[in-house]
Amino acid sequence: MKTLLSGGVVVSMDSAIGDLARGDVLVENGKITLVAERVDAPDAEVIDASDRIVMPGFVDNHRHGWQTAFRGAGADWTFPEWAVAMHGTVKPHYRPEDVYVGTLLGRLEALHSGVTTMLDWYHVAQGPEHEDAAIAALREVPARSVFCLGAGWGSADSVDDAIRRVHTHLAEDRSVSLVWGLRGPEDTGMDGLVRELKLAAELGLRTSLHTGSDGTQRPIADLHEHGLLRATTTFVHGNGISDEELRMLADAGSWLSVSPDVELKMGFVNPLTGRARAVGLRPTLSVDDVPSVGGDMFSTMRTAFAVQRGLDGGLDSRDLLESTTIDAAASCGLDARTGSLTPGKDADIILLRTDDITVFPVTDPAGSIVSAGHPGLVDTVLVAGRVVKRDGTLLGVDLPTLKARLIASRNRIADAAGVPLDGTWRPRSAR
Template sequence: MKTLLTGGTVVSMDPAVGDLERGDVLIEDGVIVEVAERIDARDAEVIDEVIDATDRIVMPGFVDNHRHSWQTAFRGVGADWTFPEWALAMHRTVKPHYRPEDVYAGTLLGRLEALHSGVTTMLDWYHVAQTHAHEDAAVAALRDAPGRSIFCLGAGWGTADSVDADIRRVRSELPGDGLVTMAFGLRGPDDTGMDTVARELKLADELGLRTSLHVDPGGTSPTVADLREHGLLRETTTFVHANGISDEELRMLADVGASLSVSPDVELKMGFGSPVTGRALAAGVRPTLSVDDVPSAGGDMFSTMRTAFAVQRGLDGGLRSRDLLEFTTIDAARSCGLGARTGSVTPGKDADLILLRTDDLTVFPVTDPAGSIVSAGHPGLVDTVLVAGQVVKRDGVLVGVDLPALRARLLASRDRIAAAAGIPLDGTWHPRPESK
């Protein structure tokens, strides 16, 4: 199967390829085989499909390395919440009422939303742990969405032995390098103690799993320093948030090559403190960006980039628009262990690509593609999405998706959970954590 994208503005995110004001991309069997100003397609019988990319930017799809898609049914309800209010609402109030079918509906709609807005690769940080059936429902939803997904299983229930068995069980179902793979969501030393972290990291190493760890947003925990003291810092771990960690601890992450995921909208709104984007760069860590959760923030990477960009520019005048594109493509792909497969328009990589409209009135005329994407981009520009060379969104519409049925399913899930939890859906729900 050969597909030719022709006549687009190529923003490759690969210095060796560069950017092309007018370029073509040839895909064969899901892999990019050539990128050039013009690719001779006169032998038309060998090209199965030609996609006209005129008035389009052709670039790698976005990579979101930290999102909790099980919460999709409660989109927007936490716009005014602090972190303690979110924790009370989502984990203590609604999560106990989630059934496997609710996890499936939220995960599927959340993953499709991400695809719709140009996120070709997404790490789904699963922490609605209750039963094996809940986990299996999340995996099934990711498989039913035609994106590249990483199921990051957070070990949040059961004994140490049962966690071990559970991780092994899911790993046996996701063993290879297909579109849905697996990562291990660590609980961390604050929740479980250093011995448990060591045991979980040993298991991750044995199974060949990358790990992800939320770091205390308040900065009161010496997580990074403690991990280093115990020899537990890994290149294969992505640290999430980490707003309060010291510059010295950021340098510790740089020393081992660990990754850092910044969720600027959630962190600023929920009271985590300033995102560490600039401090991370100064310490030698390439930050990445993530949405986190949609009850509190928008689900697209355009708004995420814009927040991170504006905040850091306001703090120190640093960053350029190209930096933000790198954070959300090639840098994030590397953080997921997928830098050799995706994250740039590079011959030999899988064709995970998006085509953004440049004739839309909200961005026209596009003089500086990178600047336009970061300063004014939005999901409405996402015209076409390809994952491993397969077109999953065409002419602004997801391919083969029955959205009316899925919308009805998600609404029914939301209404049932809300009724069971005794919470209103009229915009007045505001959880009140007990004061210490």
């Protein structure tokens, strides 16, 4: 089967191909086979890409999908308030079906806004039925997903059993891969982290770890001293760590995921985007959690861009596109399959409207995407060559039914937890 995306503005994110003011992209059997100014493929199905930017789909390498039902509830929360609200108040009342519908709607929202690959950082941690519900939801969405199992804070044996079980469960899965969300030395001690990293290596798993410092701790230096920095680990946030520690990450080939909207709103201090790039680290960007912020990569890029330009004039729009496509794909170990419009890679492609009045006329495509882009521009989405969104609408999705299920889930959890849904909920015990 052949598909030709014809006549679009091509932003390939492949340095050997570059950008094309007018270009064609040929897809065969789910793979990109040719990117050129003109492609002759008379036997291909043609998708008219005129008045469209054609680019690789976004990659979000850190999002907690299970929280989707409480979208917007935490707009005014600090980080301690978020922790009390989501983990201490509502999480104990989540059933497997709540995890399922929240993860499903969260992943569909991301796909709708052009995120063809998403790492779902699962830490609802109630048991295997909840884990399986999250995986089932990710499998149902026609997109590329990474299930990051944060297996909870039980015994070492129970955590090991969980990661081994899910590893076996996903061993042959092409649409959902597995990453281990580590607990960190503050929960396990260095010996515990050594053991978990050893098991991750044994299973061939990449890892992800939340970290940061208030200026008195040196978490990355501690890991470096114990020989625990890996090219297969993504460190999330990292706010407050020193430039010296950022160099340690760069030297180890580790990755950094910056969630600028959450970090600024919740008081994590400035995002590390510019400081990381200054020492040779390739920071990536992520949404984090939608109770507090929007769920699209356009706003995430714009915040990171504006903040860094305000701090030191650094970054340009191309840097932000790299952070949300090819670099983010590499952080998930998927850059050989996705992240750029490179022949041989899977056809994970989005088409953005250039005739929409909010961006028209598009003079600099990369600049327009970063400075003015929004989910309403996402006209068409392909995942592995399959069209999953066309003319602004997700295909084969019964959204009214799913929305009703999510509302019912939210209302039941809120009632069980004793929290209001009238905009007055503020977990004051955390203040």
